[in-house]
Amino acid sequence: MERSTGVRLVVLVLVLGGALYLAGEYRAYQATSGTERFEAAMDRPLSEREPMVAPRNGTTVVTTQSVRASMLKGDDGDMIVYDAAGRVRYFDDDANDYWDVDPLPGSDDRIVYVATYPNPGGGTLNAIETVDLETGEVRRLYTNVTTGGRWHDVDRLSPTEYAVADIARDSVQVVNVSTGETVWTWDARDAYPPSAGGDPDGDWTHMNDVEQLPDGDILASVRNMDQVVRIDRETGVVSNWTLGSDDAHGTLHEQHNPDYIAPENGGPSLLVADSDNDRIVEYHRTEGEWERTWTYSAGLSWPRDADRLPNGHTLITDTRNDRVIEVDGDGEVVWSVPAHRPYEAERLETGPESADGPAVEPTGAGSGEPSTGNSESDAGGSGGISPGRILWTILPAPLIAAVRWILPPWMHFPEMAVLGGLGVTVAVWAGWELSVLRRVLRALGR
DSSP states (O other): OHHHHHHHHHHHHHHHHHHHHHHHHHHHHHHHTSHHHHHHHHTSOGGGOOOOSOOOSSOEEEEEOOOTTOTTOOOOOOEEEEOTTSOEEEEEOOSSEEEEEEEOTTOSSEEEEEEEEEOTTSSEEEEEEEEETTTOOEEEEEEEEESSOOOOEEEEOSSSEEEEEETTTTEEEEEETTTOOEEEEEEGGGTSOTTSSSOTTSSSSOEEEEEEOTTSOEEEEEGGGTEEEEEETTTEEOGGGOBOOTTOTTTOSSOEEEEEEOGGGTOSEEEEEEGGGTEEEEEEEETTEEEEEEEEOTTOSSEEEEEEOTTSOEEEEEGGGTEEEEEOTTOOEEEEEEOSSEEEEEEGGGOSTTTTOOOOOOOOTTOOSOEEOOSSOTTOOOOOSOHHHHHHHHSOHHHHHHHHHHSOTTOOHHHHHHHHHHHHHHHHHHHHHHHHHHHHHHHHHO
């Protein structure tokens, strides 16, 4: 009996110690990295706020999303704006998720973005909103309720018209935000058979990005078909211009946020977050064909946005690594900021997305491999030896990615190890106590 009591005390101390450790790490995260520090900063004048990230030559907006399955959730999406000095200029977490963001023409102090909110009557409320970063005034331009999919992207065509990538309806639309009318629609069912892409009764196309091209055509990312398409508003898809093919994952694999780079900047090219291939790719169009001219993949895990900046650098949201990075042409990381589940990043003074960024010069037909921005091998990063890197090596990458996606942002390898140890300890303890109870009950039954 004395030995059993001693074992119980040891196990109890271990469980309490592990629980206190996890609670301490959570409190430390909230104080130093969680939303509390942004809220505290916003309570002070901008001139009194301390820098939270390294200075950079411009204002950077980062949008993030929530994950409904996340443990100890409390981490709805955020929109965080850092000024050139690295201070938080603006912060908002009223929405469930923040997605696309762009500067409004004529001002670096006003931005337009897509956010999603819970809808009291069911479904998801998708909202196109603007905010004045000087005054903090938020203006809602347009809302639409969907079921089965959230809007990720819109593109401003004029002060009153916006193109919408509608995941729920598998379509691209142009809406008039003043009248609330839909003035044009392209339905993916006019271009694809039901057998293409995902579940035709569920998330079929996952239409996640839209952009108007200089000639008025529409660029759309049909994610589940692994394609970026050009849509003529009169005749539909320009078939000989499509980048990618359904399930041809060597070109694209469930991509996000393709950006068009115009001929005057070295294009026509497309810079694409090739998400399920864990890389950023650039394709140049030459004589009616697409040539991959640039690849960056070092250490990336499910990137979902890449913007080419005017200085030739590339701003990347590295979603599952919980960071936004800026890399130069040689693939060196020259700036980074932590962000939990980032979706998009925008450098406001450089125009929307990759509008003013230069394309990578084509190597020429048949000249071999594309140029690469990787300072490491494409297998990813230097990083050295770490428990996390060992896990990435010995366990299936999708499993690790799913675990990291569900866990809260403050839980890294040590915390995961403690949590796993606690789970095993409690399970073994409960099993042992149950076996003791059975022996006692049997003894009493005799």
